[in-house]
Amino acid sequence: MRRLALPAGIGIALAVVGSFTTAFTTGSEVVTAVAIAAFVSASLVATRRRPIAGRAPKPAGGERTELAKRAPSPGRGILVWVVAAGVAIAFELSNYFLSPRYAHPTVSYFLSTAAGHQWSRGILFAAWLTLGGYLVSR
Amino acid sequence: MSDHALTIVAWIAIAAMFAGLEIVALSSRRRLAGIGGALRSIGGAPVGRLVLALAWMWLGWHVFAR
Numbered sequence: 001m002r003r004l005a006l007p008a009g010i011g012i013a014l015a016v017v018g019s020f021t022t023a024f025t026t027g028s029e030v031v032t033a034v035a036i037a038a039f040v041s042a043s044l045v046a047t048r049r050r051p052i053a054g055r056a057p058k059p060a061g062g063e064r065t066e067l068a069k070r071a072p073s074p075g076r077g078i079l080v081w082v083v084a085a086g087v088a089i090a091f092e093l094s095n096y097f098l099s100p101r102y103a104h105p106t107v108s109y110f111l112s113t114a115a116g117h118q119w120s121r122g123i124l125f126a127a128w129l130t131l132g133g134y135l136v137s138r
Numbered sequence: 139m140s141d142h143a144l145t146i147v148a149w150i151a152i153a154a155m156f157a158g159l160e161i162v163a164l165s166s167r168r169r170l171a172g173i174g175g176a177l178r179s180i181g182g183a184p185v186g187r188l189v190l191a192l193a194w195m196w197l198g199w200h201v202f203a204r
Contacts, residue, residue, distance in 0.1 A: 018202060032203040036195050043191060077163065077170035078179050084159060088152050095145060103141035110149070111201045121202075128198050135190055138181045 010038065011129040019122030023112070035129060042136045 014035050021028035095104040115121040139147075156173070163172040171179060180186035 021202070023202060024204065029203045032198050035198060039191070039194070043187075077166075078176050080159060080170065081173065081176040084152075084155055087155070091148060091152060104145050105142065105149070107149075108200065115201060125202060128194075128201070132194050132198075135177070135181065135187075135194055138178055 007042070007133060011126065011133065014038075015122050015126035015129060018125035019118050021121075023115070035125075035132070039132045039136065042133075046136050 014031060018028070018031045018035075021031055092106055095106045098104040101109070111124070115124050159170075160173055163170040163175070177190065181190050
């Protein structure tokens, strides 16, 4: 719990500061760049601490543990997510290249609209930082 | 129906597809990975981790900075 206090505090502070900024300004670029720098630093630290794949100690007798038997094998059921992401990306790109922009809104359109208010921008910033924290912790 | 409305309906359908997949994953007793499991699988390889990190950075810069 105490381990999470510092990154959570930094994240909340960044989200609050980020909520006061507007896109296409120096302030928004600085806050976003600080968040990205923190993410890169945390990722490098996490990568150093992560055990090297394939070097984990095997259970005695070569038997798979009960936990390992219950866990899904790597890559299992991932194909449907790759296909779904492919559909979303293809639709995003088709909208991006069609005009006018208003008639074919992209994800950016929704996100920009959602980030139009200070409070919603703060929530989106916090959600983005939470996703980053999740990626670092995996 | 205008192009704008049609596109929004299509986006809602895509969002529903993702939500539906997650619900199916939760009820499939681990036969299908959820979105968290999919991210873990992709992030399990160094290249996948790099792709996810770059995607996260691009998203933040695109939405909040530029």
